[in-house]
Amino acid sequence: MKLMKKAIMSRPAWDNIxxxxxxxxxxxxxDILGGPAHFVGI
Structure with a gap:
């Protein structure tokens, strides 16, 4: 997951976020949420 975070954070133009x-x-x-029926954020 560390590699995934690094890849996400190094995307072009994301340094402005x-x-x-x-x-x-x-x-x-x-899988921590248990399925697609759960909301992630508001």
Whole structure:
């Protein structure tokens, strides 16, 4: 998951996103939610 986070944060133009600038990007394991019927964020 560390490699995935690094790949996401190094995408072109993403260095302008505040969360990337402040290292506030999290990668979550999809199965933690139990299925597609669950909401992820509001």
């Amino acid at each position: 505040e969360a990337v600038k402040e290292n506030r990007v999290w990668v979550l394991y999809n």
